[in-house]
Amino acid sequence: MDVRIIVETTAKTGEKRTEELDRLSLTDQFHSQLGLQLEQGKAILAQLQGSVLQHQIEEISAASRICPRCGRSRPVHDYRPRVFDTLFGRFRGRILRRRKCSCRLGEGDALSPFAQVLRHRATPELKTLQAELGARHSFREAARILETFLPCARQHNTTVRNRLGKVAKDIADTEPPACETISSNPLTVFIDGAHIRCRPEYQKRHLDVAVGKIETRDMCRRFGLAPQAAISPAAQLRRDLDALGWDDRRPVTVISDGEAALPNLIRGATDGQVKHILDRWHISMRVQHVENAIRGLVQRKDFPGTTAILMTPAETLRWNLWHGKIQVAGTHLQWMIVDCARLAKYDLAVRDQAQRALARCHDLHSYLTNNMGSLVNYGKRYRRGLPISTSRAEGCVDDIGNARMGKRRRMRWSPRGAHNAAVTRAAVLDGRLSVSNHPIAA
Ligand SMILES: [Zn+2]
Structure with missing residues (x-):
């Protein structure tokens, strides 16, 4: 079977243009494959893109003759050879630049109607997709996925990495849309840390990436950042809080696991x-x-000895901590420490077990002492429907940190690379990373 595809484009001015794409011949042997193959589909898309793009560029170039401010016509300055990438192939051609109109003198003498769209020599959609895949897969794999499914130009892992960096910078620079409803809903921040292998030249084994989620009753927003590499972690988090309608007076509750650096952020x-x-x-x-x-x-x-002496305080520990009876729990814990220490001292058969129990008690005791100010009546909070655990942020750690940068993936990161990946991944998960978020000039 032979297939002929004719593309007809009609510009706003009514100018019609038809172009025929390469003919396809499909196999007659119905038992092998039916319909178009991936490679044929890619070839059609690439040709279609080339044809549409050429006409579109000509249309926009013609329309740019009229100054939008005063309505006078602007002369052509020059034609510049330009190369840029789209999802469906690389465009090579000459792109016109016009002289600035006399009503706007003094801002340079030439302008291209495509300057904004073609920043970084790629369409915004391609950049977004590269960043999105690069935040989920290794850069090499992201490049391979793009090449497999799209007729785009050859992808390199470094291109994907650099685009991810640029998109992450754009996300950081973009002011979040002002939240219309500044309500008095409580704002809760779940924050947790992910430990990531560090590249050897940074002279340390691990990097910390802070990830988490900000929630109000009806909205949520994820975030991820490497405090070492973020230009200002405070400003970034402040922007995230602002996006959920935080005002200076609204209380913010932070839930985290006792690591002081996280709530301090x-x-x-x-x-x-x-x-x-x-x-x-x-x-x-x-x-x-x-x-x-x-x-x-x-x-x-x-x-x-008597079982109850040790068992009773151990069994009430959980209840006391749940109901905010910190002092009681602390006292019980100290009794247990004294008892276990006594058993561990003598050469008894239970010595090893007593030592283990003693270490566990000490561990809990110091954990509670270090975080004394952050213990609350969990039962009361729970009954009021307020969050008491970071379980929802643990999901973020998996999604933002471990999915891409987990230790299992055997990759080493620079602080900046990890920061870019975390910022982008959080935006992808929130659905913030769409093409409409990037400035596109008409
Ligand atoms: Zn003008």
């Missing part, structure tokens, strides 16, 4: 107006360790 962004809450899950995990160690100790047949 938000403190920097809000001038210190932050209520920090220690993540319930991280406490719970440590309590569980204590419970298991104590249970293992008292359930031994040769345990010397």
